[in-house]
Amino acid sequence: MSDIFSRIEHSRTADEVVQQIESLILEGVLRAGDRLPGEREMAKQFDVSRPILRDALKTLEARGLMVTRHGGGTYVADVIGEVFSxxxxxxxxxxxxxxxxxxxxxxxxxxxxxxxxxxxxxxxxxxxxxxxxxxxxxxxxxxxxxxxxxxxxxxxxxxxxxxxxxxxxxxxxxxxxxxxxxxxxxxxxxxxxxxxxxxxxxxxxxxxxxxxxxxxxxxxxxxxxxxxxxxxxxxxxxxxxxxxxxxxxxxxxxxxxxxxxxxx
Structure with a gap:
């Protein structure tokens, strides 16, 4: 999953990171179960600081779009396709x-x-x-x-x-x-x-x-x-x-x- 994230050109905030990742999920680029790159690599691709990236990932996790496995990385949550209860x-x-x-x-x-x-x-x-x-x-x-x-x-x-x-x-x-x-x-x-x-x-x-x-x-x-x-x-x-x-x-x-x- 290399280089799917774009450099944030203007205000480098957690909101910008969140919006980009949400768009990738909506467009079907990121799918349920996909593992995100490591924190260092993601921060480099977005061109943001690691604290900003961490805030963005916490927001996405709070919204139920990401799950973090202890010692195992961050994954896209299984939320897409759950139209039928x-x-x-x-x-x-x-x-x-x-x-x-x-x-x-x-x-x-x-x-x-x-x-x-x-x-x-x-x-x-x-x-x-x-x-x-x-x-x-x-x-x-x-x-x-x-x-x-x-x-x-x-x-x-x-x-x-x-x-x-x-x-x-x-x-x-x-x-x-x-x-x-x-x-x-x-x-x-x-x-x-x-x-x-x-x-x-x-x-x-x-x-x-x-x-x-x-x-x-x-x-x-x-x-x-x-x-x-x-x-x-x-x-x-x-x-x-x-x-x-x-x-x-x-x-x-x-x-x-x-x-x-x-x-x-």
Whole structure:
């Protein structure tokens, strides 16, 4: 995390340091769990005295944006993406309609994010996106559903960052937080359905191509088509799972009945 902080040009106060770090958190440059550089290095980057830096870090910690671990440094607190409280998350887990509503919401918001990304992505954004897609293709070749699922979320995170809209960015992060926290535990089942992995890879590449080409309409359509496909695939995976469960119960029941008949 070298050189992400800018030299403070005018009034070198703790407030200026606080404002800059807050902006980096809002813009998604600093993420939850990121460790800040040492005090000496940070003071040098900001070009402020160490007492001023300490005051700034204390203010950020008091606001719940930083946490200091004894002997272990200062970290960005896990506050971004906490739009859904724990009771609400438990409600979502326990009501199946919530999964459908979640995907319906994601279809619209990810369509918007992809559209903005195609309009606003910088060369650096596109380089980051290129790297993620390359890793996605490598994971696909290895046929590792867990890795593919993790990179899938990372890809959508990156598209949201390319949109350069703070509110959209953190709204999306709250959505993906539900995935990373395991609220929708059946999401990885989609990667095990025959043929689905190939389709998902191509859909992600279509979003990527549209963003790189700077085509907002195509990017929006590709993102929305992707979620529509996910809706169908998850429904199919769930239905197949129900069929398998019923088949197992039927087989067990008939096997038990046969064993009982033999004994009598």
């Amino acid at each position: 724990k009771p609400v998350m438990e409600l979502i887990v326990n009501h199946r309609k919530a999964a459908a509503d979640y995907l319906e919401y994601r279809r619209e918001i990810e369509g918007l994010a992809a559209e903005y990304a195609a309009q606003r992505a910088t060369a650096e954004d596109l380089a980051l996106l290129d790297g993620i897609v390359a890793r996605m293709e490598a994971a696909h070749r290895r046929a590792d559903p867990a890795e593919e699922g993790a990179i899938d979320v990372e890809f959508h995170h990156a598209v949201g960052e390319c949109a350069h809209n703070i509110i959209l960015l953190h709204t999306l992060r709250s959505c993906y937080r539900l995935l990373s926290d395991g609220v929708f535990t059946n999401r990885l089942v989609v990667f095990t359905v025959s043929g689905t992995r190939d389709v998902l890879l191509e859909q992600h590449k279509a979003i990527h191509r549209a963003v790189v080409a700077g085509d907002p309409a195509a990017a929006r359509k590709a993102a929305m088509d992707h979620i529509t496909y996910l809706e169908r695939a998850m429904a199919e995976a769930e239905r197949s799972g129900d069929w398998q469960r019923i088949s197992r119960l039927r087989l067990r029941q008939r096997t038990d009945s046969t064993e009982t008949s033999r004994k009598s």
